[in-house]
Amino acid sequence: MLRFVLQRLLATIPLLLIVSLLVFSLVLLIPGDPAFQLAGEDATPEEVEAIREAMGLNDPVMVRYVRWLGGVVQGDLGTSLFSDQPVxxxxxxxxxxxxxxxxxxxxxxxxxxxxxxxxxxxxxxxxxxxxxxxxxxxxxxxxxxxxxxxxxxxxxxxxxxxxxxxxxxxxxxxxxxxxxxxxxxxxxxxxxxxxxxxxxxxxxxxxxxxxxxxxxxxxxxxxxxxxxxxxxxxxxxxxxxxxxxxxxxxxxxxxxxxxxxxxxxxxxxxxxxxxxxxxxxxxxxxxxxxxxxxxxxxxxxxxxxxxxxxxxxx
Amino acid sequence: MAGPLLDIEGLNVDFLTDQGWVTVVRDVSLSVAPGETVGLVGESGSGKTITSLSVMRLVPDPPGRITGGSIRFDGRDLLTLPERAMRQVRGNDIAMVFQESMTSLNPAFTIGDQIAEAVRHHLGLGRRAAVDRAVEVLDLVGIPAPRDRVDHYPHEFSGGMRQRAAIAMALACEPRLLIADEPTTALDVTVQAQVLELLRSLQQRLGMAMLFITHNLGVVADVCDRVSVMYAGQVVEVADVVDLFEAPAHPYTEGLLRSMPQLGVRGEPLATIPGNPPLPWAMPEGCRFHPRCPYATDACRSGAPALTERGGGHFSRCLRLAEIELTGAV
Known part of the structure; x- marks a missing residue:
């Protein structure tokens, strides 16, 4: 029975990977730029750019995905953009x-x-x-x-x-x-x-x-x-x-x-x-x-x- | 002998169909003495299964309904027993083995569980003692390594083994009457022979009576002492098994005997009985067999024959009983 459960859990890994890809692409698909949101309405383009750089938003998509996924598997789902608490x-x-x-x-x-x-x-x-x-x-x-x-x-x-x-x-x-x-x-x-x-x-x-x-x-x-x-x-x-x-x-x-x-x-x-x-x-x-x-x-x-x-x- | 163990008198069973209420079992009488094996023979739809289910009061209702007659078991009329008392009879005094061992065992419970359940219910044994009993009866019916097999599920058994397990389940409470409804029909021939042999030896060892329902006359010759032949919801002939084969007293029985394949007779097509059995809502007037009977006369078309004794406990429902000469199989 334990073996059956383990097998089933292993079989869900590909599924979870696909889901993680979809979840990650949410960031790319949702309109609006989080850097803009964070910087506030009065921010200069330079400030926005700095935030974007700091958040790693300028890196290639694959790099961002792997970095994000690495965090997720270690239980790091990031930090709330608003409350600053860990997700x-x-x-x-x-x-x-x-x-x-x-x-x-x-x-x-x-x-x-x-x-x-x-x-x-x-x-x-x-x-x-x-x-x-x-x-x-x-x-x-x-x-x-x-x-x-x-x-x-x-x-x-x-x-x-x-x-x-x-x-x-x-x-x-x-x-x-x-x-x-x-x-x-x-x-x-x-x-x-x-x-x-x-x-x-x-x-x-x-x-x-x-x-x-x-x-x-x-x-x-x-x-x-x-x-x-x-x-x-x-x-x-x-x-x-x-x-x-x-x-x-x-x-x-x-x-x-x-x-x-x-x-x-x-x-x-x-x-x-x-x-x-x-x-x-x-x-x-x-x-x-x-x-x-x-x-x-x-x-x-x-x-x-x-x-x-x-x-x-x- | 202190009278029959099972005595069915004038049993009538009706079913509600698209054509309204129809009588599918009419005026059936049948008796089984203690320790005796009685065969109940007939084609599909002749009413033999409904008759046997009536004994257990398990005719599906709706659509079925027992509308007349009595079924006495050991002197008590089962048809008037309260349901609670009837449950004490089922599985305990009278047990049943069904045709389809594949579907008549519950796939969700182990064989042992299904046997032990009846034992605990009727004999009041504890869990452990009931399982021991299950192992004992599995051993009795010749299942190897019964101690291991009790924990197996029906799908882990072969067809023959499943039927043996079903027999074990029926025997677990040592019933005085075993009703076997075509217990070998769904099995292949060699397994059929084994299961028949098992039933026969168990019946002798345990001294129980058996009502053996089958459409196969060869099986009847193997296991039965006496035979009742059913046609279209009626008993048409009752005889000692040897008598029946040597000197059948009803044209239908003669037809059945003729259509049995025989060793040593080659190159000839098997005889058949022309036509089909009548539908329950379109029973012919007069004798129910007359449309298919080679001996039928005008009298047969109008007068319904009664079951009359020819002598020596040999009964037949034929108007021309005294006039015609029928050939047996031996």
Missing amino acids: LDVLLERLPVTLSLAVTAILISLAIAIPAGIITGTRPGSLADRVVTVGSSVGLAVPNFWLGLMLVLLLAIRHAWFPATGYVPISDSVSGWWAHIVLPAFTLGLAAAAILTRQLRGAMVDVMDQDYVRTARAKGLPERAVTVKHAFKNAAIPMVTILGVQTNSLLGGTIIVEQIFGMPGIGQLAVASVFTRDLPMIQGVVIMAVVVAVLVNLLVDVSYGYFNPKVRPK
């Missing part, structure tokens, strides 16, 4: 916010999708099935910025059951963290819950017709063991694939949700950095996003082995 420090400070938001959102979506998918998948055409199908269509159709705002209006402002904005680290207060995380996580996870429910329902309908489900019944197992143990483990295989894809798009969703709920996470940082043209920070955010996506895919691949022994590495 990596800022990212690591904000990462827990986004991670706890994303992980909670995934857990909420699974907590909805697994029971809903099993119940509807074992009783296709029932009332519960129709209610859930309509519900998941709504869940898919509702944009998360609208849902977030409505939840804030209703549950935070009108009823004051939850704080409207902000974030408390879990290390400071678990209840405070939960109160702050539950609305944004629900907002973020609802669409994923809808998609996962549909996926699981379809897979369950299919699996319940399989011969091994009949065998499990012929053994005299209670229906619950037949569906939750025998059928679910097989039906979970396609769901895990979708979960990986959903996790990545959900990380994208944190950009909007963190804005709405005023959470100091990576998403908010990304938006702020784009507005201030803080290129090293934008690069750092993108690299971090790619690394997280690669890790999520790896996790998905590893969990395949659990659900489907046929793909388990020998």
